[in-house]
Amino acid sequence: MYNPVNLSEQIFYVGVNDRRTHLFENMWPLDRGVAYNSYLIADEKVAIIDTVEAGHFEKWIAKVRSIIQDRPIDYLIVNHMEPDHSGAIRILTELYPNMKIVGNKKTIPMIEGYYGITTNMETVAEGETIELGKNKLTFYTVPMVHWPESMVCFEETNNILFSSDAFGSFGTLDGGIFDDELNFDYFIDEMRRYYSNIVGKYGSPVQKALSKLGDLSLKMIAPSHGPIIRENIGKMIELYDKWSQYEAEEEGVVIAYASMYGNTEEMAEVTARAVAENGIKNVRVYDVSKTHPSFIISDIFRFKGLILGSPTYSNELHPNMEALTNKLSHMGVANHYYGVLGSFTWAGAAVKKLKALGEELKWEEVAESVEEKHALKEGNYEACVQLGKAMAEKVRS
Ligand code: FEO
Numbered sequence: 571m572y573n574p575v576n577l578s579e580q581i582f583y584v585g586v587n588d589r590r591t592h593l594f595e596n597m598w599p600l601d602r603g604v605a606y607n608s609y610l611i612a613d614e615k616v617a618i619i620d621t622v623e624a625g626h627f628e629k630w631i632a633k634v635r636s637i638i639q640d641r642p643i644d645y646l647i648v649n650h651m652e653p654d655h656s657g658a659i660r661i662l663t664e665l666y667p668n669m670k671i672v673g674n675k676k677t678i679p680m681i682e683g684y685y686g687i688t689t690n691m692e693t694v695a696e697g698e699t700i701e702l703g704k705n706k707l708t709f710y711t712v713p714m715v716h717w718p719e720s721m722v723c724f725e726e727t728n729n730i731l732f733s734s735d736a737f738g739s740f741g742t743l744d745g746g747i748f749d750d751e752l753n754f755d756y757f758i759d760e761m762r763r764y765y766s767n768i769v770g771k772y773g774s775p776v777q778k779a780l781s782k783l784g785d786l787s788l789k790m791i792a793p794s795h796g797p798i799i800r801e802n803i804g805k806m807i808e809l810y811d812k813w814s815q816y817e818a819e820e821e822g823v824v825i826a827y828a829s830m831y832g833n834t835e836e837m838a839e840v841t842a843r844a845v846a847e848n849g850i851k852n853v854r855v856y857d858v859s860k861t862h863p864s865f866i867i868s869d870i871f872r873f874k875g876l877i878l879g880s881p882t883y884s885n886e887l888h889p890n891m892e893a894l895t896n897k898l899s900h901m902g903v904a905n906h907y908y909g910v911l912g913s914f915t916w917a918g919a920a921v922k923k924l925k926a927l928g929e930e931l932k933w934e935e936v937a938e939s940v941e942e943k944h945a946l947k948e949g950n951y952e953a954c955v956q957l958g959k960a961m962a963e964k965v966r967s
Contacts, residue, residue, distance in 0.1 A: 572636040575747050577790060577798065578728040580705060582610040584618075584633040586626040587742040594654075594740065598767045598864045602760060603742035606630075606654055607794045609732060611725070612638055614703030617645040619723065619732050620794055624657035631658075631665070642666060645692075645700065647707065648673040649734040650720050651680040655794055660685040672700065674711055676719035710782060712736065714775035716768060722783070729789035736779060737806055739796025740764045750801040757797055758809070763868040764795065765813050770871065771901040776814035780807065813871055816905035821965050822852030822873030826866050828859060828880045828888030833913040836946045837954050838879050841911065844958025850875070850965055858890045863897050870903060875965040876933070877957070879911030880920040887920050895927050904931060907964045909957045910939035918943070936960040 575583040585607035594600050606622035608630060616638055622630045634643075643666045648656060651673075659681065663669060671681060672692045681687050694700065699708045707723040714720065716735040723732045741760040746752030769776060791799040791806065799806050812819060823845050829835035835857065842855050852873060856866045870876055880891040887895065908928045912921035921941040928935055937960035940953040 572633045574637050577609070577730060577792060580611055580613050580703075581725065581728060581730065582612065582637055583747050583792075583798065584608045584610045584630060584637070585743070586622050586630050586633075587744075588623065588626060589742055595768070598740075598763075599862050600740060602740060604740050605743045605795055607792065607796075607798075608655075609792055610634055610637055611702055611705050612641070613705045615644040616641055617647055617700075617702055617707070618643055618662075619647045620649050620655040620734070621646070621658035621662060623654045624661070627658045627661055631662075643669045645669065645702075646671050647723060647732075648677050648681065649722060649732060650717060650794065651677060651684065652717060652735075653684070655734075656681075656684065660687065663687055663690070674709065674719060674721050676713075677721070680719055712775070712779040712782070714772040715779050716772065724786055729787055731783065731786060731788050731791050733791050733793045735769060735794055736776070737791050737796075737799060737810065738764055738793040741796060743797060747798055748801075749797045749799045752797060754797070754802050759868065761796065761809070762813065762871055763864060765810070766868045766871040766901075767864050770813070770867065770903070773814040773816060773902070773904075776810060780811060780814070816871065816903055818874035819872050820852060821850060822854070822869075823850055823875030823877065823961055823965055824866065824869045824873055825853065825855045825877040825879070826858055826891075826894060827856070827878070827911065828891040829857065830881055830883070830888070833942065833945050834879045834881050834911060837911045837913065837940060837942065837950070838877070840946070840951055840954040841877055841909070841958040841961075844955040845875070845962045848959050848962030848966075850962045858888075858894050863894045866894060867897060867901070867903075870898070870906070873965075874906055875908075875961050876906045877909040877911060877961060878924045878927070880924060881912060882914035882918050882920040885917065885919045887923050891920070895924070899927060899930060902931065904933075906931070906933045907936050907961060908933040909936050909961055911941075911954065911957070912939070913942045913944070913946075915944065934964075936964045
């Protein structure tokens with residue numbers, strides 16, 4: 571049994587929730603699960619927009635069939651080939667051998683490569699339209715949002731953008747499917763985490779996509795994960811515009827540190843106190859050995875101030891700080907103020923490496939880095955206070 575969820579008279583939500591998978595891409599925590607969204611258009615022709623992760627096929631196809639019953643599926647639109655959306659293609663083609671698979675010129679070879687399918691493919695070009703009856707889908711490529719073949723489609727009769735990974739979110743859809751049926755603010759953290767973790771490296775392609783799609787008159791954004799947006803379209807676009815330029819959402823400072831015996835941690839605590847004493851209310855202090863980088867990266871996208879601290883470990887960064895800095899480097903996170911803390915026992919290296927990261931990413935250093943030998947002493951205690959003060963002043967400005 572499935573009570574259909576309509577986006578319009580002929581367009582339906584047929585996505586599924588996944589509360590069992592622990593890690594998205596076997597890497598990013600799914601504490602609040604994830605939804606694999608899929609859409610069905612039952613017009614004169616029947617079209618599906620993206621499938622779901624293969625393990626969820628049964629409950630997905632049951633929803634589809636409760637709506638179309640024994641009608642054939644004419645088109646499968648493949649907006650994106652990552653297997654969380656394409657995973658059910660092969661089994662669907664076995665059930666519907668006459669179904670046409672629609673993708674762009676980069677999609678088609680991937681379908682063959684992943685699933686060995688070579689027949690019944692239809693290649694669409696940029697701006698091309700497929701008519702289903704009343705509903706018409708026009709295709710736009712959005713390369714690297716999130717893969718090279720990524721595309722979106724716009725249904726012009728109802729002004730719905732099927733936006734693939736763009737505007738998506740972690741988190742299952744717990745009853746509410748549309749943003750006005752749920753607490754939208756509850757989802758913003760999961761939207762930012764999804765954006766920063768999955769798409770964060772591709773700020774420039776996201777900017778190009780926003781500009782390409784900017785003239786469309788949107789009444790609804792139907793992404794491949796998370797709520798369907800119809801009340802917060804302007805806010806969502808504004809957030810994407812900020813995130814893709816690595817612009818902060820609000821005043822705040824992230825202090826992320828590694829610490830083996832508490833000395834670098836103490837420096838972080840002293841610095842955090844000084845940040846707060848100088849007027850910054852959003853201060854997030856993270857031990858990188860406890861909090862997964864997914865959540866720290868999300869807050870680094872949210873706030874412009876960033877202080878990194880690490881002890882020197884065998885002439886390197888602490889390995890868990892190294893894991894975070896590698897991700898920040900790989901993502902090319904730009905546009906931040908930064909400061910550096912560190913401690914060592916016989917020879918310092920961590921501070922130099924953290925400073926090099928800031929230089930590589932062209933961050934603005936707000937004060938001299940602080941490097942302590944052994945435990946924190948009076949001179950460097952004061953230097954941590956000055957670093958916190960300088961960071962607060964910079965962020966407030
Ligand atoms: Fe939701 Fe890039 O896949």
